[in-house]
Amino acid sequence: MTFSPQLEAKFAKLLGSYPPGRQRSAMIPMLMFAQDEIGQVTQELVEEVASRIGCTPLQVEEVLTYYSMLHKKPLGKYHVQICTNISCMLTGGTELWEHACGKLHIGHREVAPDGLFSLEEVECIGACSWAPAVQVNYDFHHQVTPEKLDQLLAGLRSANAV
Amino acid sequence: MLYNEPSPHEVKILTRRFGLPDSASIKTYLKTDGYVAFEKALKMKPEEIIAEVKVSNLRGRGGAGFPTGMKWSFVPRTSPKPKYIVVNADESEPGTCKDRVLIENDPHQLIEGMLIAALAVDAHAGYIYIRGEYRYLIDIMDKAIAEAYEHGYLGRNLLGSNFHFDAFTHTGAGAYECGEESALLESLEGKRGVPRIRPPFPAVVGAFQSPTILNNVETFCAAPAILRDGGAAFAALGIPKAGGTKMTCLSGHVNKPGVYELPLGFPVKTMIEEVGGGIRNGRKLKAFVPGGSSCPVLTAAECEGLTMDYDAMARVKSMLGSGGVVVMDEDTCIVKVALRVMRFYAHESCGWCIPCREGTTWLRKLLQRFHDGHGQRSDIVLIGDLAKNMLGRTFCPLGDAAAMPTISFVEKFREEFEAHLDGRPCPFEHAEQLVMQ
Amino acid sequence: MPDPVKLTIDGKAVEAAPGTLVIEAAKCVGINIPSFCYYEGLSLQAACRMCLVEVEKAPKLMAACTLPVAEGMVVRTETPVVAEARKYTLEFLLTNHPLDCPVCDKGGECELQDMVFRYGAGESRFVENKIHVEEKQWSPVVFYDGPRCILCFRCVRICNEGMGVGALGIVNRGAVSEIAPNHGDHLECDECGMCIDICPVGALTSGTYRYKTRPWEMEHVGAICTHCSNGCKTTLGVRNGKIIRGNNHDRSGINGEFLCIKGRYGFDFTSHPERLQSPQMRVNGKLEPVSWSIALAAVAKKFGAALASDGRIGVIGSTHTSNEENHYLQKFARGVLRTNNIDHHRSGDVVTLLDALSGTTGSLASTADLYESKAVLVAGADLSSEQPFLAFQIRGNYRHHQAHVYVVTENEVREDGIAAESVRIARGGELEGIRSLAERLKTESELAIVFGDSVKGEAVRDLVAFGSSLGIPVKYVALVDYSNSRGALDMGLVPELLPGYQPSNRPGMTIGEMLDSDSLDVLWVVGANPLKASALRAADAFVVVQEMFLTETAQRADVVLPAASAYEKTGTVTNVCGEVQRLSAGPSTMGAKPDLEIIGLIAREMGQAAAAGPWAPDKVFAEIRATVKGYDVPMPVISAGGAAHTTPVNGRIPVESRPDLIHSSRDTLFTSGTLGRYSRMLGSVMEGRRR
Ligand SMILES: Cc1cc2nc3c(=O)[nH]c(=O)nc-3n(C[C@H](O)[C@H](O)[C@H](O)COP(=O)(O)O)c2cc1C
Ligand code: SF4
């Protein structure tokens, strides 16, 4: 598999970060960074990572299916993650989640037909004091109201149209 | 920069640079006593460093509150194996968001804390395990690490000594269980985040089969202050047996949610009313969780005279935990809270042991049915009973973390469970709509 | 030895070595602490929480499976609190279990059932929906039913640790975790079925056995696997005269619970539709079924005539018939047919090894030695593929005793993964490779050397000389191919050697010479298929074949006599390490007879019964014990289904071992000579077809 030079550089750095013979340690970071670049964890990627760190594809599969941020199916260009855990729930996170589902006509871990947005109801993302919180890809948005969410989605949609 | 208005009640030790321009840069750090503690520690013997930490009465800030100095002293320094420093920045306990601000605002403080720990046990490499969702913190941390290498605070022969230290960031990928120290080490080694059989503890067999100091971000961040100003000064900030300040994350129904640095032993009522600005919309306090969602809930009545410290919380059968204070007003449906908490633990159970895997799933389903109005009176007993059957019987404390709050919800708010019986709709659904505005 | 630790378990005083786990210490005093995930010999999990016990002064119940004994520890394994904890753990476990016990293969032998019977609640409080996923087929051999799985991870560990394959893993998280195969939707592995056997519940089921019977409807017969030379005990589940299951879950025999695909599933040749069930005779150039009496009369007449006319008779014996049969066959050939023209397919140079070791004792390794020796060297064999139980022993030795393993082979082998050092060397150059390890080997305290057929003749002598030069105790195993290859040699199925490696003063023809001879009058083949690869020169030779199938050789026969398989008769066989074990008769095939009986009937028909002697297996074995050196094994061991290690000779063997005739067939896990060709299970797995 070929990756961007930046990603290859990251891989090289990772593989040098752990003690000798412990290259398996790089598995999760490699999967995460590669997923960011290609959008999902494909079987090809599983095999590639396995061979680079010297383990079996099954061992990668075991790990990959354990972690909720690694996914084998593609997500939307903007993956909208809405926290409904306790602090967010108390401050309107559940309603925000329902609002988003209604707005985008999709549900948990679903991708809109145009592929622009996907939704996920997530567990606490560490923004409790700024609840309710939303993460779009890796960007945090704090104290989000349904109106602010609408603006955010509209902004992303128009940014993408340009 | 993620930063809230400070409160006059705060004692700013770990947060002293918050709000300074460019607080995350090494320039700012060096201008504000940065790395002086490390310089001091370089001249000390490892035992002296550990002694200083012991004097400070610093207790682990990751949740369990284990005395840090003692933990460091467990590392067999004569072991021929390399030793490692591992920072737990997995911060996933619902209600907790303090490590995030510590890294975002002052990453060098963490690096300096790691260096001090490394000197204490003769470690030469450290890993900062950052939860996957905090990707931007990895960038901040990587930048700080690069700066530290440039300025000779990481790498070889630091400050002309023969001490070497390398630091690396390592990303998680979405798993609460990886906050548990041994599961974190598994994850660091590229495996499923399933805890290890303990003993041996990480201090003896940790990362890569080697002795390892593993602490929470906040714990490491306290180390520079301890070495700089002395353990006694740090101890004096807190109360006997628990020194220093505690990063406290106020969330939920308070007017001024935020992360505040409060001295240990701070009164709960003052914390909610003054630091947090009281309950939103003039409502009354119903309950609060003192240290993340795994701590047993406390009622408004229990707040009277209660202080934020390890022993006081233990006396009311709860825990100081991670400092995630979740405040709930009078219109909060406790059944819904119980359900949401259990949904979290069922989602995050690693699946290794039977009581946790099956118990959390059963309770989630039961509470969902109950909250939906299909509960029976016998279910109320069953909820408590199932939780008790998990308590103390699971492979790791995640099962306890799910059981303890559940038991407290049923015991302390039984009438709210009863109010959901006989097909009645949740009595609080309407109230929540109001909060939304 | 460090001082033992003293503790109390259920009021009993117990002494145990430091580091012993409480669950094991309890076992020593007859206290059985329940467990699902704990499994002797596999890594610790502490996952199932069934073994929780009360320990005085401990704040909570402790998992006995990971708790080491401590001085003065007071343990209680069956208090009300403990029983309650187990009851609720079982209740949790049953929440997502389908409870389809009435149709489950494991019903009646299920550890979950037994545990619920012992501790469980009669009533469940679980009224929510169960998680359901469909059953999956991973190979012709292995099926997985997720909902039944209790996630004890035994299967994953036995595959990883026991087999060194690592074909099973755990995927997903929490309540939806499940076991997964290495290739997404299917398995590519040894297809050994160890995972199925070790599964405490019916989550893993086997393609041959599933939904066929209830366990209590079978008769369980302890047989010895008839395929490779390792001599694994396989417990055959027989119902209505048919084998429907093979396993060794009772851990009897040298192999404990180990079986490879051949031992576990390769029994199905016994009921192959092409099994011969009636004697056949060539009538007008075509083989026609005839009665036993007609066939035997024809054979006896021909044998008699050949004898009378001083004709040339050749006898080819088998590598999977019993010691009794082999002994009786050679006795009959030499005594009655007055010929030393007797041979079998030789696959390892046992003869030179025994000769080179003359004068030493204790230099022949047993299968147990491979598990215990501090160091093991494997030369010239792909052990995991060709000698699977020996490989299993070495892996166990590495895992449990940190044995040093050395490998000298042409290609990469599985043992490389655990090897302290691997040397790649062309076939035939093994000795050179072994010599290159001399310095390291000298630092070992003992060594077991296992070598294949490319180490033969002088090389074996050199190997033994090298072993002696190391200055440490060294034991040897000369690998051979089939279930009684070793016994055939021991019983003198060679022209130049009588039973017990006594030289014959008038050596006869080898197989090759018999087939090449243009003046052979009679060729008698018992359980072998020499004509698969070679032609019979003597066009007029009268060929008698005792066989299970119409093989290439049987097709050339004038008389074919249907033989019983090793699973259908009694007797003994000797494995690659010289361990003698008893066969038990499980099913029977109508019309077929044990080869021993067939030979006896021929003798009687020829009027030579007295000369040939009695042909009851016990009587023949008594004679072997009395006359074959090294076979004077303790009868109680053999009778009880145990293995007795033989040490055949201890003096020089003044004949040449004929290295030119020694060739291993290199059968893999998925082939087994003629028998393998008639096992549909072996043929069904893709791994077998690929190789
Ligand atoms: C289920 C579970 C989750 C945990 N999550 C975290 C976490 O996110 N961050 C953390 O620092 N400690 C967490 N801990 C506590 C760690 O196991 C460990 O005690 C701590 O990191 C030690 O650091 P300290 O001594 O500085 O507190 C968790 C523990 C459990 C049982
Ligand atoms: S399939 Fe059987 S052996 Fe494997 S984890 Fe499930 S219950 Fe255990």
Ligand code: FES
């Ligand atoms: S046997 Fe101890 S937890 Fe399973």
